[in-house]
Amino acid sequence: xxxxxxxxxxxxxxxxxxxxxxxxxxxxxxxxxxxxxxxxxxxxxxxxxxxxxxxxxxxxxxxxxxxxxxxxxxxxxxxxxxxxxxxxxxxxxxxxxxxxxxxxxxxxxxxxxxxxxxxxxxxxxxxxxxxxxxxxxxxxxxxxxxxxxxxxxxxxxxxxxxxxxxxxxxxxxxxxxxxxxxxxxxxxxxxxxxxxxxxxxxxxxxxxxx
Amino acid sequence: xxxxxxxxxxxxxxxxxxxxxxxxxxxxxxxxxxxxxxxxxxxxxxxxxxxxxxxxxxxxxxxxxxxxxxxxxxxxxxxxxxxxxxxxxxxxxxxxxxxxxxxxxxxxxxxxxxxxxxxxxxxxxxxxxxxxxxxxxxxxxxxxxxxxxxxxxxxxxxxxxxxxxxxxxxxxxxxxxxxxxxxxxxxxxxxxxxxxxxxxxxxxxxxxxxxxxxxxxxxxxxxxxxxxxxxxxxxxxxxxxxxxxxxxxxxxxxxxxxxxxxxxxxxxxxxxxxxxxxxxxxxxxxxxxxxxxxxxxxxxxxxxxxxxxxxxxxxxxxxxxxxxxxxxxxxx
Numbered sequence: 001x002x003x004x005x006x007x008x009x010x011x012x013x014x015x016x017x018x019x020x021x022x023x024x025x026x027x028x029x030x031x032x033x034x035x036x037x038x039x040x041x042x043x044x045x046x047x048x049x050x051x052x053x054x055x056x057x058x059x060x061x062x063x064x065x066x067x068x069x070x071x072x073x074x075x076x077x078x079x080x081x082x083x084x085x086x087x088x089x090x091x092x093x094x095x096x097x098x099x100x101x102x103x104x105x106x107x108x109x110x111x112x113x114x115x116x117x118x119x120x121x122x123x124x125x126x127x128x129x130x131x132x133x134x135x136x137x138x139x140x141x142x143x144x145x146x147x148x149x150x151x152x153x154x155x156x157x158x159x160x161x162x163x164x165x166x167x168x169x170x171x172x173x174x175x176x177x178x179x180x181x182x183x184x185x186x187x188x189x190x191x192x193x194x195x196x197x198x199x200x201x202x203x204x205x206x207x208x209x210x
Numbered sequence: 211x212x213x214x215x216x217x218x219x220x221x222x223x224x225x226x227x228x229x230x231x232x233x234x235x236x237x238x239x240x241x242x243x244x245x246x247x248x249x250x251x252x253x254x255x256x257x258x259x260x261x262x263x264x265x266x267x268x269x270x271x272x273x274x275x276x277x278x279x280x281x282x283x284x285x286x287x288x289x290x291x292x293x294x295x296x297x298x299x300x301x302x303x304x305x306x307x308x309x310x311x312x313x314x315x316x317x318x319x320x321x322x323x324x325x326x327x328x329x330x331x332x333x334x335x336x337x338x339x340x341x342x343x344x345x346x347x348x349x350x351x352x353x354x355x356x357x358x359x360x361x362x363x364x365x366x367x368x369x370x371x372x373x374x375x376x377x378x379x380x381x382x383x384x385x386x387x388x389x390x391x392x393x394x395x396x397x398x399x400x401x402x403x404x405x406x407x408x409x410x411x412x413x414x415x416x417x418x419x420x421x422x423x424x425x426x427x428x429x430x431x432x433x434x435x436x437x438x439x440x441x442x443x444x445x446x447x448x449x450x451x452x453x454x455x456x457x458x459x460x461x462x463x464x465x466x467x468x469x470x471x472x473x474x475x476x477x478x479x480x481x482x483x484x485x486x487x488x489x490x491x492x493x494x495x496x497x498x499x500x501x502x503x504x505x506x507x508x509x510x511x512x513x514x515x516x517x518x519x520x521x522x523x524x525x526x527x528x529x530x531x532x533x534x535x536x537x538x539x540x541x542x
Contacts, residue, residue, distance in 0.1 A: 072326065073295040079321065081326040083292055088329070119322055121356065176318075 002150070003099050004060050006210060012052055014202040016099075017062060028191040030141035032178040036077060037191040044075035060104075061095035064088075076177055079192065081114050081152055089115035099126035102144050109137045120175060127173040127185065132193040136200050151154055154204050161197040168193045211411045218408040222265045229272055233537040236276045244292060245300040246272040247282040255377040255385045258282070258304035261313040262297060262322050263370060264289040266407070268429060269538035270507045274365065276536030279372035280313075281306075289512075290406050291319035298325035300366065303337060309337035309381035311388060313367055315360030316344040324453060330499055339381055345397040345518060347456045348425025348433055361428055362470040362507040363395035363518045366530075371533035387529060391520065396456050399516030400448045401426040402439070403474060405509050420440050423450060428472070428509040442479070446486035448456045449517045454494075457521060461495035466502070468518040473508035474514055480504070482508045483515055491519075500530060508539070 018041050025038030048070045055063045064087050072084035089111035094104050113133055117123055120134075125133045139160035143153035168190035175178045178190070214244045215221050226244060231236050234251065237246045245262075261271045262284030271283035273476050281304035286292035310331065314324045321342060328338040345363030349355075371388035379387070401423050404413040412431025417423050422445070425433030440448075459465070469484040471477070484503045491498055499522055507516070522530065 033542065053486060069295075069330075072330075073293065076293060081322045084294070085326060085329070088333075 001017070002101075002105075004063060004097075005087060006206060007060055007063050008052060008055050009049060009202050009210075010206045011063070013206050014199045017198050017205075018045045018195065020190050021195075022041045025191050025192070025195055025198075028189055028194055028202040030175065032181055032185050032188045033191060034077075034177055036078060037195065040075045040077055041083075041195055044071045044080065047071075047074040054087060059095070060097045060100055061091045064091035064094065064108075070188045078120070079195075082120055082192070085119040086112035086113040086133075093120060102150065104202060105139055106144065107151070111139050116149045122175045124177045126171055126172050127168050127171050127178060127190045127193070128175050129190075129196045131168050131171075131190060132161040132164040132196040132200070135164040136196075154207055158197075158204050161193075161200045165189060165197045211388075211406050211408070213267060213406070213408060215408060217467075218411075221408050222285055225265065225286060226272070229537075236248075236535075236537050237272065240282075240303045243299045244285040245282055245296060246275050246285070247300065247303050248275055248277070248280075251281050251304045252306040253281070253304075254306045254307045255308060256281075257379065257381050258301075258306055258310045259302060259310045259313060259368070259372055259375055259384075260284070260297065260300045260310055261364070262286070262292050262300065262314050262324075263317070264291060264429075266405070266510045267507050267508065271366065271368070273538030274368045274372075274536050276539075278376045278532055278534035278541070279368045279536050279539060281310075281375075288409060291317070291323040294323050294326035294330060295310050296331050297324055301327060301338060302334070305331075305336050309339065310340060311369065311371060311375070311381060311384050313342040313364065313388065314340055314342045315364055316342050316354055316357055317359065331508070337381060340386045341367065341385060341392060342393050345392070345395045346399070346425075346427075347396050347452050348398050354361060359427055361455055361518075362468055362516045363392075363397040364522070365468065365470075365502075365506045365539070366395050366466065366469060366518065366520045367391045370529045372473050372534065373529040376532065377529075384459060387400070387525065391526065392504065394521040394526070395518055396453045397468075397518035398425060398447060398452050399428070399433075399470075399472065399506050399514060400424050400511075401433075401472060403511075403513040403514055404430050405512040406471070406487030407510070421486045422514070426512075426514065428507065428512075430509065442482045443486045443489075446483055446490055446517070450487060450490050450519075453517065453519050457519065459494070459496055459519075459521060462497060464497045464499045464522045464527070465491070466500040466520040466522060467491070467498055467500040468506065468516075468520075469504075469514045470502075470507055470518065471505040472512040472514040472516065473505065474511040474513035479506070480515055483517070487517055501529060509531070 068087035
């Protein structure tokens with residue numbers, strides 16, 4: 001249903017949007033973290049961009065693994081291992097596949113969620129990436145269960161992710177450097193949840209055009 | 211900030227170069243990495259041990275690379291975990307076909323990056339297990355940790371697991387003795403002055419001229435309390451009481467003791483502290499089988515010390531006595 005060319009377009013668009021939002025993500029992180037999220041993520045996706053050509057014609061698993069390894073070796077901090085794990089785990093369920101279907105999409109998403117939970121020893125409500133990613137995954141799964149098509153399902157995932165980002169403003173950070181602020185972290189939007197939202201939005205933009 | 215450095219950005223790189231130049235008979239550096247491994251790595255048929263963490267704790271961990279201890283150590287930036295890619299390079303460089311044990315100090319960043327590296331290594335077909343050292347009884351959760359922190363007791367884990375691997379134990383067995391050591395070792399420290407991270411240039415915290423901080427972390431993260439400086443005997447008593455409360459030692463139990471300097475404390479003071487530790491343990495009828503005094507796990511120029519107590523059994527005694535030959539730890 002979806003061939004691996006579309007994945008390359010998605011990865012490229014994620015990079016474009018992350019790099020465009022570099023200052024925005026860094027500013028969010030400056031308030032409750034160590035002011036490097038945008039810088040680190042841009043560094044990672046610039047390195048991914050440089051590998052887009054070699055991804056051409058590869059299977060879903062290989063492409064995702066290349067993205068994972070590149071992010072792991074260039075992003076640093078906690079985001080590197082966390083996003084790296086998400087892409088790496090997702091790659092394992094589509095290894096060798098040139099085309100994927102709905103079930104593969106659900107599996108990839110689920111692996112990404114479980115990987116980040118395990119790596120960060122965190123869950124929904126800790127004010128992290130997962131506050132955007134888990135609602136997005138749940139919305140996607142529900143949409144598929146209701147028989148919606150992929151475009152609609154991702155539209156709903158994007159909306160859920162955005163709601164998740166908004167929700168992070170109301171909760172206390174329990175993980176990462178922001179957690180040292182305790183209650184003072186309330187009122188501030190989580191940079192990790194925000195970068196996750198940007199990535200899911202990037203998937204949508206590509207699906208809309210195709 | 212006064213330091214003997216060139217540029218603050220280059221401290222880790224230049225330190226590693228200096229270390230290899232100082233100990234060419236023990237160490238070699240893996241190309242394009244901050245990983246030091248045994249000169250004779252990989253050793254075929256032996257379980258390999260890899261540790262590491264942020265820099266600024268020297269001689270930990272590169273100083274413990276050698277016969278009977280670590281096969282490799284990955285160095286991160288000052289007080290920052292090495293990346294998974296670096297750790298993976300270390301794992302691949304030392305794997306001798308019998309698997310690799312990672313010895314991780316319990317800090318969130320270290321655990322995340324080492325576990326990521328373990329997963330990558332497993333994907334490449336290398337058997338990897340890990341243990342997490344959490345010997346510091348001072349605080350339960352800290353700015354860098356969920357649970358207790360890993361400090362100088364880690365050196366006992368290097369020594370004992372290293373001896374087990376050298377003896378030819380398999381990965382499961384090496385992990386077992388490492389975990390037994392972690393369970394049996396408790397530590398606690400105190401500080402007189404903070405440390406200055408080169409890239410930051412300012413002290414990590416403030417400790418008054420007449421004060422000490424009990425339980426200050428090895429990155430300058432908060433401890434339990436600040437109080438007026440006291441004589442060595444009382445300092446030993448404060449730290450040991452906390453350690454022993456957690457260990458439930460009985461009369462005639464045998465222990466190994468480590469009095470560890472944090473970087474800015476003269477050996478003279480460490481020996482004085484050791485005298486007090488020895489007296490206090492003797493009063494309780496606890497037998498000291500082995501004593502180590504010196505700098506094993508430092509915190510840049512921080513003045514202060516930590517005490518570690520390891521409860522021994524026959525197996526641990528034998529492994530503790532086994533030969534070790536590394537730049538910073540020798541039992542010959």
